[in-house]
Amino acid sequence: MNLRISRRAALLGLGALPLSAPAYAQGAPIKVGVLHSLSGTMAISETALRDTVLMMVESQNSQGGIGGRRLEAVVVDPASNWPLFAEKARELLQVHRVDVSFGCWTSVSRKSVLPVYEELNGLLFYPVQYEGEEESRNIFYTGAAPNQQAIPAVEYLMGPDGGEAKRIVLLGTDYVYPRTTNRILRGFLNSKGITNADIMEEYTPFGHSDWQGIVARVKRFAGEGKKTAIVSTINGDANVPFYRELGNQGIKAEDIPCVAFSVGEEELAGIDTRPLVGHLAAWNYFMSVDSPANRDFVQLWRNYIKNPRRVTNDPMEATLIGFKMWAQAVATAGTTSVDAVRTAMIGQKVAAPSGYESEMKANHHLTKPVMIGEIQADGQFSIVSKTPTAIAAENWSPFIPENANRRRG
Amino acid sequence: MPASLASGDPHGTSSLIRWFLLLLLLAALPARGQDFDSLVPGLAGGFTQQAEAVERLGALGDPRALPLLRALSESRLLRAEGGVRVAPDGPAPSGPEVIRINNRVRVALRGALGRLQLVSPDPAERLAAADGLLRARSAEDIPLLEAALAREAVPRIRAHMELALGAARLGSPDPAVRRAGIAALGGTASPEARAVLLAARGTDEALSADVNAAVAAIDRRLSLRRAAETAFQGLSLGSVLLLAALGLAVTFGVMGVINMAHGEFVMIGAYTTVVVQEALRASPTLAPWSLPLAIPAAFLVTAAIGAAMERGLIRHLYGRPLETLLLTFGVGMVLQQVVRLVFGAQNREVISPPWMQGTLTLPFDITVTQNRAWIILFALAVLAATFAAIRLTRFGLEMRAVVQNRRIAATMGIRTGRVDALTFAFGSGIAGLAGVALSQIDNVSPNLGTSYIIDSFMVVVFGGVGSLLGTLIGAFTLGVVNKLLEPWAGAVLAKVAVLVGIMLFIQRRPKGLFALKGRAAES
């Protein structure tokens, strides 16, 4: 009878799944889950992060692992499908029993897995700049909060080096990160005396490829006699056609500079950047940073990926920082137990490739420097401004009034 | 104007006159008590210092500054012992000794280069100089511009210089001069002039009525131009839809095969472009022609895949359109993932030849982007070729015969299987051509095709299945309607409205705009 059932189960495909995983003995490998999309729309951004984690695992193992235990990566493909993210997170935690996961790019994927990590008390490192308004005890956020990216960038545009912009175009993809960032920026701009009449805000769908009309409208908006700048929170794929249109319609950085928060070295790899020289991006790291840690990072990456032309970018650096901090915390705690590692994480410091020291604060966010880079003809960024020190994250922005009523967790 | 200067050949003018003009420039500017040599080291300083040095060098009018400033703007100026030096010709220099600049320095450079190049023998430089001075709007440039204008013969450059002169006059302390400037700018149809006027309005209360009148005059002239530009945007979107849909118009419209992998064929066409460009990158003679050379390559590659797919798979499912749909969906998945594994998930860089970059100015100052103008022409050419292939060739005749009555065609000696394979290959090849064009405006990534597949089906169904004319009119109608709706509905709602409109339209006319009549329409 039992035998028959298990055969039926095999027919249904259940037999393919391990029914239960044995508890590992001391000295068994430490399992590192990798939850990045390898297919679908987000694969373009997330595959590089998968490779970064695998690179870090390999590099850690070549140094003897952590506390004598080897690291083992478990890669799954959530396929840019948000419910599948939740399913795969559960699988990583319950079937593969991973000790830590690195994953997610979009906010919606993070929001999809958050209840799973909280229910099963897992540990997730999220490496992408995001809108803030969140703080989970099971997630460490190693990307920037809005105050570590957006506000300094707009301050730069309004300063003498950025062209003293008096009129701002907020262009974004219609999802929560641009909406939140632009809301924060609007509050900030209003506080600096820029009225809503001098702010244009427009949203486009994911993967928007026909920018003719919007770029023409931006040109018209800029033709009202005040120095105008574009703040772009356009996501992923839509950037290439946007920049092409910008270049072809002759919008020069001297006239209407465009600062982007989601465009890094990877995105620029798909375009001829000569017409875009001088447009800007704000990040916490650029590949062109001149620091010993960055030289090591770029070398490690190119050796691992076996391609001397591949670039590094900010979310990759954030993954690296997160990984190193986690490894340090496990070493400090002497165990991979989530509660112990979580406690040990706070206050960990890493000499980041950005050339600054990043520290994990009690709000599960990092201190990070803010850098403004100008696009160069070779697809790299020339850093034209950076903060003197790494600044702490305000994941609950003071420019969002509702945060005053926030429930304190 | 002296006759000798109106000859239209700036190279003929003696360098004496250029020196004279530079002297004039020097005389027109107040002496700054700073000489060239003390300013040059500033070019290697911090951004603020650089901008200041550039501005002063421009004002100084020393011709020795010109090569330095030009090199600075092109990232060819290097730090050197006790100053700077210009990098030798050749590949772009790199390394820490290259002096980097920021936007503030670029703005200063544009003004300074404008002053120094206004008398350049190169028309392109004179044009750029006039544009640079337009944005600088400094009254100090008035005599310089007047002098340059007096000897300029090229009408286009003259127009730009007049604009710059008008703008410079707005900065004059004399209200009469300012008024003359407003009048000059108000007589144009230039958005730049409009912007300059509006900027001046804020600083000059007394003349705001004149400014308003001038702006209104410009707006009247611009309205026609803007309508034309919106129409162009619609045509451009329409041409993209046309290219994406044409292949389907053959495979789906003529053969009735629902090819869900059509988008992947488009994507493979784009990747073929990348491969051709990379293969030719090293060859100096062929590299500039890599894009035109990619056209036949993309056609052949996708046509070959299409033929293999038809012979190997689709052939077994004729008469079962819905099963074909599933099968081709599977093929699409496989193709997409294979490309992702071979080429990587990241975007691939496509080089745009110079003639595909920047804008093109048509009569009435209507500006259109070059790449999109080319794509419109390309789409029409592909349509014409498709039409000719179907109407004028032996293959086309056989194809039509097989579509109309397979059995009779077979009895007439037509090898129907071969015709099926060729037709499908032909439609797939056209999808590859679309990929070449799309590589110039969209990402080249494995997901390229997915965003076009639904639109393509919509165009074919809307236009009328089996009608090339319907596909043409359908594509351009949808493109233009979409662009007309976009400014007030936003990009998303415009698209949703178009989709709902098509659904309602099809329910009124189930066979589309141009329905096939007769027996073939029944199936």
Place this chain on the structure above:
Amino acid sequence: MRRLVLPGIVALLALLPLLNLLPEGSPFRVSDFVVSVAGKWLCYAILALALDLAWGYAGILSLGHGAFFALGGYAIGMHLMRLIGPRGVYGHPVLPDFMVFLGYQELPWFWWGFGNFPFALLMALLVPGLLAFVVGYLAFRSRITGVYLSIITQAMTYALMLAFFRNDMGFGGNNGFTDFKELLGMPLNTPFARFVLYFAALVALVGCFLVSAAMTRTKFGRVLAAIRDGESRVRFLGYDTLRHKLFIFVLSAMMAGLAGALYVPIVGIINPGEFSPANSIEAVVWVAFGGRGTLVGAVLGAFSVNALKTWLTSFAPDLWLIVLGILFIAVPLLMPRGLIGMLRR
């Protein structure tokens, strides 16, 4: 023997979560993960059943059934959002977080009533049903059939996807709804809740199955099959084909809505991605794989393809699309009657 297949499958499905209660380490223990994933598959099976009813029995190949599924999911999602109440991040007593955030002052009218569970459940059935009625009426009246109908339904789900992605729609935009707290007083995100939801989905599946099976055996069902095989002829015989097709299409859409309503509390998220045309096509593939026109086949197809997908996305994360794609190519070529057809032979 064949009469035992069905009760056997049901018994097996009912037993599955009970095996989860076995002590850890027992060879027959089914992990928590499998229980939660299997609950999701049950919902997919209902969707496949709904699609099979329209496609397999009436010849209406909808490439937009994912839209009905998603609308049902959104209706329950709205209820779940209302139940969060003041437990949201911003602590607003009525408005969900995303509305507080976008500066809504009060609940939009189309959110009224969703605090009530029976109303939300009713809407999960009625909204997809109404959409199917309108689209179906317009399409069937103009005698749009076959491929054209497929393309129109695909455009429908695509347009809905674009619309729901807009944050201004009032449905949470790209993020959709997540972080649900409870349903009918039962806290979600607990093994017990997954248990209950699993059995709710199982009961719904069995119910839908019995309704479908009964329907296909009646005269009505035979007329439908006749329409599928020769619509004009049935019309000439004096049957009102419009009414028959419309009825089955609306019923099928409501079933899909029910599937979506069960799916959302199980997976804990609903967002516009569910409207994506690829999802609808995938559902068609389940039915084709299992065997079109056999209700058991649809259920079997949904289970086997999804089990394969769950396994492959972990086992071969780089190659699973290729394996699945080859499967989709092979099914119409090599097993036109699907899994069931193969098993029966």
